[in-house]
Amino acid sequence: MTRFEELARQQKDTEGELTLSSLPRLREALLALGVSDAAALSALRVHYQLQGLPSRFFSETALPMLSLDVQSDLPLVCQRCFAPLPQTLDLQFEFALCDEPPEALLEDEQVDWLEEDGETTIESLVEDELLMALPIAVMHEDACVSLQQSAGEKPNPFAALKQLKLDK
Template sequence: MSRSLQANRLNMQAFAQDGVPLIETTLLQNMERLAQETQGLQPDSSVSWEARAELRPRAGADDEVWLHLQARTSVPLTCQRCMGAVETPLEVDQWYRFVSDEDIAMAEDDQSEEDLLVMEPQFDLLSVLEDELLMALPLVPMHDECPVAPVLRAGDSEMAGAAAGKPNPFAVLSQLKKKK
Protein backbone atom coordinates (compact mmCIF):
# COMPACT_ATOMS: atom_id res chain seq x y z
CA MET A 1 0.00 0.00 0.00
CA SER A 2 1.44 3.39 -0.94
CA ARG A 3 2.05 6.15 1.56
CA SER A 4 -0.44 8.45 -0.19
CA LEU A 5 -3.27 6.09 0.77
CA GLN A 6 -2.19 6.30 4.40
CA ALA A 7 -2.37 10.11 4.75
CA ASN A 8 -5.83 9.78 6.28
CA ARG A 9 -4.66 7.22 8.85
CA LEU A 10 -1.07 7.94 9.81
CA ASN A 11 0.73 6.60 12.84
CA MET A 12 2.37 9.91 13.80
CA GLN A 13 4.95 8.35 16.14
CA ALA A 14 6.20 6.04 13.37
CA PHE A 15 6.01 8.86 10.80
CA ALA A 16 8.19 11.08 13.02
CA GLN A 17 10.68 8.27 13.69
CA ASP A 18 10.87 7.52 9.96
CA GLY A 19 11.82 11.15 9.24
CA VAL A 20 10.85 10.90 5.56
CA PRO A 21 8.56 13.74 4.39
CA LEU A 22 5.23 12.99 2.79
CA ILE A 23 4.96 15.05 -0.42
CA GLU A 24 1.64 14.67 -2.22
CA THR A 25 -0.90 16.23 -4.55
CA THR A 26 -4.56 15.75 -3.63
CA LEU A 27 -7.55 16.54 -5.82
CA LEU A 28 -9.64 19.34 -4.34
CA GLN A 29 -12.84 17.55 -5.29
CA ASN A 30 -11.91 14.94 -2.63
CA MET A 31 -12.08 17.69 0.02
CA GLU A 32 -15.86 17.97 0.25
CA ARG A 33 -16.08 20.87 2.71
CA LEU A 34 -13.63 22.99 0.71
CA ALA A 35 -15.34 22.10 -2.59
CA GLN A 36 -18.65 23.41 -1.18
CA GLU A 37 -17.07 26.85 -0.65
CA THR A 38 -15.92 27.17 -4.26
CA GLN A 39 -17.65 28.27 -7.43
CA GLY A 40 -17.13 24.99 -9.28
CA LEU A 41 -13.81 23.20 -9.40
CA GLN A 42 -12.04 22.02 -12.50
CA PRO A 43 -11.70 18.20 -12.48
CA ASP A 44 -7.91 18.50 -12.24
CA SER A 45 -7.85 21.16 -9.49
CA SER A 46 -5.51 20.01 -6.77
CA VAL A 47 -3.55 21.03 -3.71
CA SER A 48 0.18 20.36 -3.46
CA TRP A 49 1.25 19.67 0.10
CA GLU A 50 4.12 18.44 2.19
CA ALA A 51 4.13 17.06 5.72
CA ARG A 52 7.26 16.52 7.82
CA ALA A 53 7.21 15.02 11.27
CA GLU A 54 10.08 15.07 13.75
CA LEU A 55 10.86 14.02 17.29
CA ARG A 56 12.12 16.77 19.58
CA PRO A 57 13.80 15.85 22.86
CA ARG A 58 12.16 16.95 26.08
CA ALA A 59 13.92 17.04 29.46
CA GLY A 60 12.82 14.21 31.76
CA ALA A 61 10.15 12.82 29.41
CA ASP A 62 9.58 11.11 26.09
CA ASP A 63 10.39 12.97 22.90
CA GLU A 64 7.65 15.20 21.52
CA VAL A 65 6.19 14.62 18.08
CA TRP A 66 6.00 17.75 15.92
CA LEU A 67 4.43 18.12 12.48
CA HIS A 68 5.13 20.78 9.87
CA LEU A 69 2.41 21.09 7.22
CA GLN A 70 2.80 23.19 4.08
CA ALA A 71 0.29 23.45 1.23
CA ARG A 72 -0.42 25.59 -1.79
CA THR A 73 -3.41 25.76 -4.12
CA SER A 74 -5.78 28.14 -5.86
CA VAL A 75 -9.59 27.89 -5.67
CA PRO A 76 -12.37 29.71 -7.54
CA LEU A 77 -14.48 31.70 -5.08
CA THR A 78 -17.39 34.10 -5.67
CA CYS A 79 -16.32 37.76 -5.87
CA GLN A 80 -18.53 39.71 -3.48
CA ARG A 81 -18.54 42.76 -5.78
CA CYS A 82 -19.37 41.39 -9.22
CA MET A 83 -20.51 37.88 -8.18
CA GLY A 84 -18.16 36.35 -10.77
CA ALA A 85 -15.49 33.73 -10.14
CA VAL A 86 -12.20 34.95 -8.67
CA GLU A 87 -9.17 32.61 -8.47
CA THR A 88 -7.93 32.84 -4.90
CA PRO A 89 -4.52 31.49 -3.90
CA LEU A 90 -4.38 29.65 -0.56
CA GLU A 91 -1.23 28.82 1.39
CA VAL A 92 -0.67 26.88 4.59
CA ASP A 93 2.55 26.83 6.62
CA GLN A 94 1.79 25.51 10.10
CA TRP A 95 3.57 23.71 12.95
CA TYR A 96 1.77 21.36 15.33
CA ARG A 97 2.86 19.69 18.55
CA PHE A 98 1.23 16.44 19.56
CA VAL A 99 0.10 15.75 23.12
CA SER A 100 -1.18 12.52 24.62
CA ASP A 101 -4.79 13.51 25.39
CA GLU A 102 -7.45 16.21 25.14
CA ASP A 103 -7.06 17.35 28.77
CA ILE A 104 -3.39 18.20 28.24
CA ALA A 105 -4.23 19.99 24.98
CA MET A 106 -6.86 22.13 26.74
CA ALA A 107 -4.54 22.92 29.66
CA GLU A 108 -1.56 23.90 27.48
CA ASP A 109 -3.42 25.58 24.63
CA ASP A 110 -3.41 29.12 26.07
CA GLN A 111 0.30 29.09 26.92
CA SER A 112 1.64 27.52 23.70
CA GLU A 113 2.39 29.45 20.54
CA GLU A 114 2.07 26.38 18.31
CA ASP A 115 -1.16 24.51 17.61
CA LEU A 116 -1.71 21.37 19.67
CA LEU A 117 -3.14 18.13 18.35
CA VAL A 118 -4.04 14.98 20.24
CA MET A 119 -2.04 11.86 19.37
CA GLU A 120 -4.33 9.26 17.84
CA PRO A 121 -3.51 5.73 16.67
CA GLN A 122 -4.62 6.63 13.13
CA PHE A 123 -4.23 10.36 12.57
CA ASP A 124 -6.21 11.92 9.68
CA LEU A 125 -3.71 14.32 8.12
CA LEU A 126 -5.98 15.07 5.14
CA SER A 127 -8.70 16.32 7.47
CA VAL A 128 -6.24 18.70 9.18
CA LEU A 129 -5.05 19.88 5.76
CA GLU A 130 -8.64 20.61 4.70
CA ASP A 131 -9.28 22.46 7.99
CA GLU A 132 -6.24 24.66 7.41
CA LEU A 133 -7.27 25.44 3.83
CA LEU A 134 -10.76 26.38 5.01
CA MET A 135 -9.28 28.71 7.62
CA ALA A 136 -7.07 30.28 4.92
CA LEU A 137 -10.11 31.32 2.86
CA PRO A 138 -10.61 35.10 2.77
CA LEU A 139 -13.63 36.46 4.61
CA VAL A 140 -14.67 38.54 1.60
CA PRO A 141 -13.21 37.28 -1.69
CA MET A 142 -12.94 40.02 -4.33
CA HIS A 143 -11.14 40.80 -7.56
CA ASP A 144 -8.57 43.58 -7.33
CA GLU A 145 -10.40 44.97 -10.34
CA CYS A 146 -13.58 43.23 -11.47
CA PRO A 147 -13.57 42.16 -15.15
CA VAL A 148 -17.23 43.18 -15.43
CA ALA A 149 -18.48 46.32 -13.71
CA PRO A 150 -20.85 45.36 -10.90
CA VAL A 151 -24.47 46.41 -11.27
CA LEU A 152 -25.45 48.35 -8.19
CA ARG A 153 -29.14 48.29 -7.49
CA ALA A 154 -30.96 49.13 -4.27
CA GLY A 155 -34.32 47.67 -5.26
CA ASP A 156 -36.69 46.92 -8.10
CA SER A 157 -37.41 49.57 -10.69
CA GLU A 158 -41.12 49.27 -9.82
CA MET A 159 -40.35 50.39 -6.28
CA ALA A 160 -38.37 53.33 -7.61
CA GLY A 161 -41.36 54.43 -9.71
CA ALA A 162 -43.72 54.10 -6.76
CA ALA A 163 -41.40 56.16 -4.57
CA ALA A 164 -41.30 58.91 -7.22
CA GLY A 165 -45.07 59.39 -6.93
CA LYS A 166 -44.95 60.05 -3.18
CA PRO A 167 -44.36 63.59 -1.96
CA ASN A 168 -41.18 64.33 -0.09
CA PRO A 169 -42.03 64.31 3.65
CA PHE A 170 -39.89 67.40 4.21
CA ALA A 171 -41.77 69.27 1.49
CA VAL A 172 -45.02 68.46 3.33
CA LEU A 173 -43.52 69.79 6.57
CA SER A 174 -42.40 72.94 4.82
CA GLN A 175 -45.99 73.52 3.64
CA LEU A 176 -47.22 73.26 7.26
CA LYS A 177 -44.67 75.86 8.31
CA LYS A 178 -45.87 78.31 5.65
CA LYS A 179 -49.51 78.04 6.80
CA LYS A 180 -48.68 79.53 10.21
Protein backbone atom coordinates in the same frame (compact mmCIF):
# COMPACT_ATOMS: atom_id res chain seq x y z
CA MET B 1 2.35 4.16 17.32
CA THR B 2 0.12 6.05 14.89
CA ARG B 3 1.18 7.27 11.48
CA PHE B 4 1.63 10.88 12.62
CA GLU B 5 3.69 9.81 15.65
CA GLU B 6 5.87 7.62 13.44
CA LEU B 7 6.50 10.48 11.00
CA ALA B 8 7.34 12.87 13.83
CA ARG B 9 9.55 10.58 15.90
CA GLN B 10 11.51 9.27 12.89
CA GLN B 11 11.58 12.73 11.27
CA LYS B 12 10.29 11.31 8.01
CA ASP B 13 8.20 13.14 5.48
CA THR B 14 5.43 12.36 3.08
CA GLU B 15 3.92 14.42 0.33
CA GLY B 16 1.11 14.05 -2.12
CA GLU B 17 -1.63 15.64 -4.11
CA LEU B 18 -5.32 15.59 -3.24
CA THR B 19 -8.30 16.18 -5.48
CA LEU B 20 -11.55 17.81 -4.47
CA SER B 21 -13.28 14.41 -4.43
CA SER B 22 -11.25 13.50 -1.32
CA LEU B 23 -12.11 16.85 0.35
CA PRO B 24 -15.94 16.95 0.50
CA ARG B 25 -16.19 19.73 3.11
CA LEU B 26 -13.93 21.99 1.05
CA ARG B 27 -16.09 21.29 -2.00
CA GLU B 28 -19.22 22.33 -0.07
CA ALA B 29 -17.50 25.49 1.18
CA LEU B 30 -16.44 26.46 -2.36
CA LEU B 31 -19.98 25.89 -3.64
CA ALA B 32 -21.33 28.05 -0.79
CA LEU B 33 -18.91 30.81 -1.84
CA GLY B 34 -20.45 30.80 -5.31
CA VAL B 35 -17.92 28.69 -7.20
CA SER B 36 -19.99 26.95 -9.87
CA ASP B 37 -17.40 26.26 -12.59
CA ALA B 38 -17.45 22.46 -12.77
CA ALA B 39 -14.25 22.34 -14.84
CA ALA B 40 -12.36 24.47 -12.30
CA LEU B 41 -13.62 22.34 -9.42
CA SER B 42 -12.64 19.08 -11.09
CA ALA B 43 -9.19 20.49 -11.96
CA LEU B 44 -8.50 21.63 -8.39
CA ARG B 45 -5.42 20.03 -6.86
CA VAL B 46 -4.05 20.46 -3.35
CA HIS B 47 -0.37 19.65 -2.84
CA TYR B 48 0.80 18.87 0.69
CA GLN B 49 4.02 17.95 2.45
CA LEU B 50 3.94 16.58 5.99
CA GLN B 51 7.31 16.38 7.70
CA GLY B 52 8.48 15.13 11.07
CA LEU B 53 10.52 17.65 13.05
CA PRO B 54 12.82 17.25 16.06
CA SER B 55 10.91 17.11 19.35
CA ARG B 56 10.47 20.43 21.11
CA PHE B 57 10.25 21.05 24.83
CA PHE B 58 7.19 22.73 26.31
CA SER B 59 7.27 23.05 30.12
CA GLU B 60 9.88 20.30 30.44
CA THR B 61 7.84 17.98 28.23
CA ALA B 62 9.34 16.88 24.92
CA LEU B 63 6.63 16.64 22.29
CA PRO B 64 6.96 15.17 18.80
CA MET B 65 6.50 17.83 16.12
CA LEU B 66 5.13 17.92 12.58
CA SER B 67 5.17 20.60 9.92
CA LEU B 68 2.50 20.76 7.23
CA ASP B 69 2.87 22.75 4.01
CA VAL B 70 -0.19 23.11 1.77
CA GLN B 71 -0.36 24.74 -1.66
CA SER B 72 -3.39 25.15 -3.88
CA ASP B 73 -4.90 27.46 -6.47
CA LEU B 74 -8.55 27.90 -5.48
CA PRO B 75 -11.08 28.95 -8.14
CA LEU B 76 -12.90 31.56 -6.03
CA VAL B 77 -15.44 34.15 -7.16
CA CYS B 78 -15.39 37.91 -6.53
CA GLN B 79 -18.23 38.67 -4.12
CA ARG B 80 -18.78 42.10 -5.67
CA CYS B 81 -19.01 41.32 -9.41
CA PHE B 82 -19.20 37.48 -9.37
CA ALA B 83 -16.35 37.13 -11.87
CA PRO B 84 -13.77 34.36 -11.37
CA LEU B 85 -10.98 35.40 -8.99
CA PRO B 86 -8.43 32.60 -8.49
CA GLN B 87 -6.53 32.70 -5.19
CA THR B 88 -3.25 30.94 -4.48
CA LEU B 89 -2.89 29.58 -0.97
CA ASP B 90 0.57 28.68 0.32
CA LEU B 91 0.18 27.68 3.97
CA GLN B 92 2.61 26.45 6.62
CA PHE B 93 1.67 24.95 9.98
CA GLU B 94 3.47 23.34 12.91
CA PHE B 95 1.82 20.82 15.19
CA ALA B 96 2.85 19.30 18.49
CA LEU B 97 1.43 15.81 19.01
CA CYS B 98 -0.08 15.32 22.46
CA ASP B 99 -3.22 14.18 24.24
CA GLU B 100 -3.44 17.25 26.46
CA PRO B 101 -1.32 20.28 25.66
CA PRO B 102 0.88 21.77 28.38
CA GLU B 103 0.20 25.41 29.31
CA ALA B 104 3.36 26.58 27.50
CA LEU B 105 2.06 25.09 24.25
CA LEU B 106 -1.29 26.85 24.59
CA GLU B 107 0.54 30.17 24.94
CA ASP B 108 2.64 29.57 21.79
CA GLU B 109 0.68 31.06 18.87
CA GLN B 110 3.06 29.59 16.27
CA VAL B 111 2.38 25.95 17.15
CA ASP B 112 -0.97 24.16 17.14
CA TRP B 113 -1.52 20.90 18.92
CA LEU B 114 -2.87 17.77 17.34
CA GLU B 115 -4.52 15.11 19.44
CA GLU B 116 -3.34 11.81 18.10
CA ASP B 117 -6.46 9.67 18.18
CA GLY B 118 -5.58 7.33 15.33
CA GLU B 119 -8.63 8.47 13.36
CA THR B 120 -7.26 11.73 11.95
CA THR B 121 -6.14 11.32 8.35
CA ILE B 122 -3.81 13.46 6.29
CA GLU B 123 -6.78 14.37 4.09
CA SER B 124 -8.87 15.60 7.02
CA LEU B 125 -5.94 17.54 8.49
CA VAL B 126 -5.24 19.27 5.16
CA GLU B 127 -8.95 19.94 4.65
CA ASP B 128 -9.33 21.44 8.14
CA GLU B 129 -6.44 23.84 7.56
CA LEU B 130 -7.72 24.86 4.11
CA LEU B 131 -11.21 25.53 5.48
CA MET B 132 -9.80 27.77 8.20
CA ALA B 133 -7.67 29.64 5.64
CA LEU B 134 -10.51 30.30 3.18
CA PRO B 135 -11.19 34.01 2.84
CA ILE B 136 -14.68 35.05 3.91
CA ALA B 137 -15.34 37.44 1.02
CA VAL B 138 -12.92 37.69 -1.89
CA MET B 139 -13.03 40.85 -4.00
CA HIS B 140 -10.91 42.36 -6.76
CA GLU B 141 -8.46 44.92 -5.39
CA ASP B 142 -9.39 47.38 -8.11
CA ALA B 143 -12.93 48.33 -9.04
CA CYS B 144 -14.74 45.48 -10.70
CA VAL B 145 -15.01 45.95 -14.46
CA SER B 146 -18.54 44.61 -14.78
CA LEU B 147 -19.97 47.06 -12.26
CA GLN B 148 -21.04 50.51 -13.44
CA GLN B 149 -21.43 53.54 -11.25
CA SER B 150 -25.00 54.78 -11.06
CA ALA B 151 -25.51 57.73 -13.33
CA GLY B 152 -27.07 60.96 -12.16
CA GLU B 153 -27.75 62.31 -8.73
CA LYS B 154 -29.28 60.14 -6.06
CA PRO B 155 -32.53 61.48 -4.58
CA ASN B 156 -32.41 62.44 -0.93
CA PRO B 157 -34.40 59.83 1.04
CA PHE B 158 -35.58 62.56 3.45
CA ALA B 159 -37.02 64.83 0.74
CA ALA B 160 -40.51 63.43 1.36
CA LEU B 161 -40.25 64.31 5.07
CA LYS B 162 -39.28 67.87 4.21
CA GLN B 163 -42.39 68.15 2.05
CA LEU B 164 -44.59 66.89 4.94
CA LYS B 165 -43.12 69.53 7.24
CA LEU B 166 -43.84 72.28 4.69
CA ASP B 167 -47.48 71.16 4.34
CA LYS B 168 -48.22 71.82 8.05
